[in-house]
Amino acid sequence: MFKSVHPFDQSIVAQYDVLSAAELDKCLETSASAYRHWRKTSFEHRRELILTVAGLLRKNKEKYARLMTLEMGKLLSESTIELEKTIRGCEYYAHHAEDFLRDEIIYTEATKSFVTYQPTGAILGIMPWNFPFWQVFRFALPALMAGNVALLKHAPNVTGCALAIAALFKEAGFPDGVLQSLVIDVDLVERIIASPVVQGVALTGSEYAGSQVASLAGKHIKKSVLELGGSDPFIILSDANLDKTVKVAVQSRMQNAGQSCIAAKRFIVLESIREEFMEKFERGIRALKQGDPFQEGITTGPMARIDLAEKLEQQLQKCIDAGAKLIVGGTRSGCNFTPTLLDNVKQGMPAFEEEIFGPVASVVTVKTIEEAIDVANASRYGLGASVWTEDLKKGEQVARLIESGSVFVNSLMRSDARLPFGGIKKSGYGRELSLAGIREFVNTKTISLT
Template sequence: MKSVNPATGEVIQEYSEMSEVQVKDVIELNLEVWKEYRETRFTQRSQWMQNAAALLRTRKEEYARLITAEMGKRIAESRSEVEKCAWVCEYYAEHAESMLADELMESDASKSMAVFNPLGPVLAVMPWNFPFWQVFRFAAPALMAGNAGLLKHASNVQGCALAIEQVFSDAGFPENIFRSLIISSSKVEAVIAHPAVRAVTLTGSEYAGSQVASLAGKYLKKSVLELGGSDPFIVLADADLEEAAKVAVASRMITSGQTCIAAKRFIVEENVAAPFLEKVKTLMEAYQPGDPGSEETSLAPLARRDLVDDIEQQVNKSVEQGAEIISGGSRIPGIGNYYSPTILTNVKKGMPVYMEETFGPVAVVLPVKDEQEAIEVANDSLYGLGASLWTSDLEKGEELARKIEAGAIFINGLVKSDPRLPFGGIKNSGYGRELSGYGIKEFVNIKTVWIK
């Protein structure tokens, strides 16, 4: 396995894949350590998790440079990612115990309650686009709930995977309670099938999710999936266009467009579509490619060369079918995996950029006649992860939010994940929830205790 710098094409480091025997040994060590770890008190786990947060902040620059080198995002975004990981560690260190407190319930017993017990080793199959955050948003609640963690990270960010493993070790957690498995996708089935592994969570593509879900079902393991998105960004006629355009572009361009919850379809009431489009065009054309490790760079490369090929193909096929390029629309020549910030209009149902997730800096502007059509277009998608709606009428915004098919709807704001709020999708965007109290309860045994 190779880590390759997306901005230069240089090989950073090569990693040897673990053998089947090595993988089996790691899983069994993970299980043995968990049998003692599950008896630790919340106060002890909390201290270790606070230590992890402190280490993340102390090593923020080191880890940010690693993220940028391996997957190519701008250094400022990498720093923010590490900081957010520290936040989720602190959040669960503080709240896990109360979230998992016994719940008394009425029944025909003298006393009845729900108690929450850890399941055991949980496998996380994680993507490269947020190589620290995606892992910590799983690991912090899972470890605080008393589970053990096994990480199968994306092949191009193995340096990040091993660094995360080291964070938990250095923070004081028992050795082997959180381990990284350096394996290819072909070896995931053997891990899920292992009797020690009690559950699996995946963040990634729709295809990867369907494969892992099939395996989880085959081996009767609990699963949570957070998959792709084609998030609508709805702008009604009474919205603050200046602010809406600013947030729309910021959302579309985070990590060069390589995020599931980026705004991808700009659905705009037709009487304000022209001024909104002009504002978006001006803002997107200001992005310029450069070294993602430089503070001045505004446009970073895509993580891999094949991802540039994919987004280029989606745009070209859509143009062949009648879509119009307003700005961008091509890869940027030279070294590195750069694609120009792109705006498409005259987009119709059936075109790739309408039907598929676009994982790159490509925005689609879809004018609609009114708010009713806006909701219909927003829901006309296989996906249902996040959505943003812009209006000055907050009462109407809340009413419309209930009609949008998505796991989250942000009114007059950027769609984002927050440790305090449940995160996840519906339809082809997956199932289950991460973060908040809902997330920590995904990987516990909700046990009924009945006493007479």
């Protein structure tokens, strides 16, 4: 049985029974049956249903936002913003999927040669709790628009969101089995991956979870796309507009209580502007107010689970023991962790070597741009990054040298349905979103006629 617990006060929201192996097998049979029909539907039909989903999300935004906040603790306003982003994602793929998957003519000596993009089956999405609606839609929208069907294995602490999403698609008119939410323990994941109808796995989660799922996918010869952890560098060059930079620095590190793979985590600042940056950054973090995510005026909600808050506390203490300087925050009560600023962070400390998944900003000081690039790249991760400078030419030069899947210059690092999203190194492989994302789980078929 899974329990949904409100992180702020540890009150029980709901309890959910898990599926047995026999019940899961019935779901897989339903998925196989649904795929045989769904793969033949037109883009126009799929578009109409996805836009209906968008309309229902918009109509019931308050209800879904409240559910997200209850289950994983993000601010109610952050839940609303997530739903608005999800709606835009629906509209984007509804209007662009057909163009992304049009046949492509290739001229050869044959009478006609072309590439066609066709669905492959069911795609399993193993999704995290930190963006409980957007993450699911990020995997499901391109899969469904391509003619695949979707199986969702969501994080246990957001089971209510998982079931609400499945009910939403049913209300929108999707046939049974096109999107199913599977409330299962992890020991049944291999049973799903091994199923003949399942032809791909998309996972967003930890490095450990990714390695386990990738091993299972490889064992059963199924394609996988992994979006894993990050330790994103936020590089502040000497000519940066510090007022703008600091505002986004606070937002990037502290939104969603710091629980985002692409949050800025290592703030790499040039020595020549360090003092001014630190003064402004400290002021910005001190202005934050941690507390009840439903309450007006609160800027930082609780972390999603007790074990996550305890791990963050341990990582912070190890950094302090190794010589890092605590400037602001660092206290915890249950899941409630005060926004924290840590200075003098060095390689070898958890704040540099590991993913810090919570409201802790870590500052690293460097002397030159070359050193900033080296420090940024001295990480096992390579998900996202940002560079801050008034010289766009220089910003682009630095961006090209950063080892990550995305680099944003002078703006918040974020996922955007219009742009490919994913990482390198231990941050995973493959891409979600945009054209690249929808082509991950299709059969790129060559047809040649002579």
